[in-house]
Amino acid sequence: MSEVPQPPASFGDGPSGPRAGFGRRLVALLVDGIVLWVVDGILWALTNQNLASGVATLFSLAYYTYFEGSASGQTVGKRALGIRVIDFRSGGSIGHGRAFIRWISRILSAIPCLLGYFWMLWDREKQTWHDKLSTSVVVPTSAYPVENWPG
16 A cells, blocks of 8 residues: 655745744834835825825835845834744845735735735734745744845
């Protein structure tokens, strides 16, 4: 009788490595939101609402793409909370192209009542939808140290 093949260890009940928890990720998102809100407020004070809205959206895209795509994988909020975005497979940077995909995918995570954000609460690898779509994970810097910020 042949043996039944066993799945790799990463297919167990827990994540395949240390992962950032929901609370730390939420607070980091709030810190980044404050940074973006301040910039948005300045734009609204200096320009008309339509221009401010468009520029604020572009600034948000540039902010997340630059910082999460850097070698550190950290926005200001992630740095403050000691977490970072890394490639799921290699543990390295996701690069700016995938950081852009991650930013666009946040919209998909938010559309169905933020379900894509809450997904990490029951996902084995603690990934949100935008993590999955960009093949990334958010990890604590205590387990995956950052050499230079922003990288």
